[in-house]
Amino acid sequence: MGAKKRYPSRLQARLLWLLVTLFATTFVNAQNSNDSIVVDTLASGEHVYDWRKVDQKPEFPEGILTLCLNHLRIYYKSDPEYYYEEIGVRGIAQFVIDKDGNVRKPKILRSLDYFPKLDSLAIRSISIMPRWKPGLLNGKSVATNYVVPIRPRLMIPKANDIASVMESMLDLCNTSSWDNVWIDIEGKKSDSHFLETIDPNNLEYLLVLKNTASVTHFTSDPKYKAVLLITLKKSK
Secondary structure, three states, X not given: OOOOOOOOOHHHHHHHHHXXXXXXXXXXXXXXXXXXXXXXXXXXXXXXEOOOOOOEOOEOOOOHHHHHHHOOOEEEEXXXXXXXXXXXXXXXXXXXXXXXXXXXXXXXXXXXXXXXXXXXXXXXXXXXXXXXXXXXXXXXXXXXXXXXXXXXXXXXXXXXXXXXXXXXXXXXXXXXXXXXXXXXXXXXXXXXXXXOOOOHHHEEEEEEEOOHHHHOOOOOOOOOOEEEEXXXXXXX
């Protein structure tokens, strides 16, 4: 005769049902918890998570202070004869850092309407960011959103002539020689000789990049210590 088939007791069946239910509930809650912090979806179908709620936040190369002090530094020129107070209001920009650390989908959340072209310059400064260290969720790299303030700052030259303005620019770049500055005017590589021909009243915004990762986006030549992006009121 074959061995008698044994069935679990009622208590064992209840315990098994309880364990299965507990596992399923935990799994669903974990899924719902992750879904609740999803704020966007990339074209690839990749979820974008709230950067404040992931296990490890995304990191800018050389740190967040470098991002604020040496990458998102937009200046506008003030006339030394008529001092403009520095604007306290800030614009706000948002972008996505994908799971590989690339910056995507930059957009302006709050604009400074009285600064024409500032939005487009802010978008450009975000678009040329070096690769980030992506955020982590459950031990895996994930895409996250990120929000940064955009605040234009004053550049006040000693006088309203191009020599004084260039001296102030060089000071912002933290170097004593134009040979160490990569100059970009309206999206085109330029040099200090051409800069000398520009009417200082035609200067609108300056974007100064001084961190290594941002500079190497433009050039691998180690002699360059800063990048100066210039926007003109009237393009030549």
